[in-house]
Amino acid sequence: MSATSSASAVSAEDAAAIRAILDRQGDAWNRHDMDAFVADTMPDVDWINVVGMHWKGHDTVRRAHAVLHTGMFAHSRLLPPEQSEMRQIAPNVVIETHINRLEGVGPRPDGRPYTNDGNLITMVFVKSREGWRIAHAHNGHIDKLAAAHDPAKNPS
Amino acid sequence: MSATSSASAVSAEDAAAIRAILDRQGDAWNRHDMDAFVADTMPDVDWINVVGMHWKGHDTVRRAHAVLHTGMFAHSRLLPPEQSEMRQIAPNVVIETHINRLEGVGPRPDGRPYTNDGNLITMVFVKSREGWRIAHAHNGHIDKLAAAHDPAKNPS
Numbered sequence: 574m575s576a577t578s579s580a581s582a583v584s585a586e587d588a589a590a591i592r593a594i595l596d597r598q599g600d601a602w603n604r605h606d607m608d609a610f611v612a613d614t615m616p617d618v619d620w621i622n623v624v625g626m627h628w629k630g631h632d633t634v635r636r637a638h639a640v641l642h643t644g645m646f647a648h649s650r651l652l653p654p655e656q657s658e659m660r661q662i663a664p665n666v667v668i669e670t671h672i673n674r675l676e677g678v679g680p681r682p683d684g685r686p687y688t689n690d691g692n693l694i695t696m697v698f699v700k701s702r703e704g705w706r707i708a709h710a711h712n713g714h715i716d717k718l719a720a721a722h723d724p725a726k727n728p729s
Numbered sequence: 730m731s732a733t734s735s736a737s738a739v740s741a742e743d744a745a746a747i748r749a750i751l752d753r754q755g756d757a758w759n760r761h762d763m764d765a766f767v768a769d770t771m772p773d774v775d776w777i778n779v780v781g782m783h784w785k786g787h788d789t790v791r792r793a794h795a796v797l798h799t800g801m802f803a804h805s806r807l808l809p810p811e812q813s814e815m816r817q818i819a820p821n822v823v824i825e826t827h828i829n830r831l832e833g834v835g836p837r838p839d840g841r842p843y844t845n846d847g848n849l850i851t852m853v854f855v856k857s858r859e860g861w862r863i864a865h866a867h868n869g870h871i872d873k874l875a876a877a878h879d880p881a882k883n884p885s
Binding site: 623637 | 792793
């Protein structure tokens with residue numbers, strides 16, 4: 574069986590299930606409960622954070638976040654996802670992207686301050702027997718200074 | 730049909746086909762041929778670059794790259810992918826990650842210099858009737874100063 578060469582629409586039921594996972598993650602972040610934060614990830618989830626750290630597997634993703642929640646994220650709040658978009662690229666596979674913003678972040682582990690204009694994250698969801706699960710996440714800072722020169726918007 | 734809750738191994742044939750796409754993209758980049766660079770993308774490919782620009786669709790991805798190849802990338806070289814890893818997360822869907830490095834990059838459109846320690850990119854491939862296609866890419870700078878404090882490696 575081959576997938577089609579274009580993505581198809583995500584059903585309302587699937588979109589709601591995925592949105593519920595994002596909401597549960599936000600709630601878990603704000604309670605600093607990293608067991609709950611990774612509850613909907615696949616065992617071999619890949620997680621790439623905003624500075625290019627590559628965390629592999631459920632336990633590593635949980636532990637890395639837990640360490641940061643004793644430091645820079647200890648008093649942080651994750652705001653609700655903005656501009657969430659979903660594409661079903663194959664049966665049981667949806668790519669979701671959204672902008673995430675944090676408030677109350679402390680200094681980074683290397684001592685530099687944390688300042689940004691929001692992050693754009695890619696999340697790849699797979700529907701398993703147990704429901705939708707996060708297979709992969711890749712987060713990245715949005716560089717507002719660069720954005721003013723987006724070649725897709727300013728082609729000359 | 731549901732996918733399993735863990736990824737499975739990528740066949741040698743599929744891995745070779747995906748690697749060939751990466752190699753063709755590198756060759757296209759170094760010839761500054763952006764038609765060739767996007768030849769293996771899906772029509773509705775999503776491409777998120779290292780500064781959080783979100784380019785949607787084959788033509789936008791081609792055009793944005795083409796503009797940058799008249800500027801900062803005009804004399805750049807994309808080196809072969811390093812540390813390529815592939816996971817099959819569902820039938821006909823493979824997530825590939827690798828480190829990419831550029832040489833000879835000029836100043837960015839906003840005037841700031843381009844300096845980095847390589848990028849980590851996520852690419853999501855879907856097997857269509859026409860073969861493997863890039864459905865989604867998310868690229869990000871690797872922050873070496875941050876990496877020295879990776880909580881997954883330095884848990885205390």
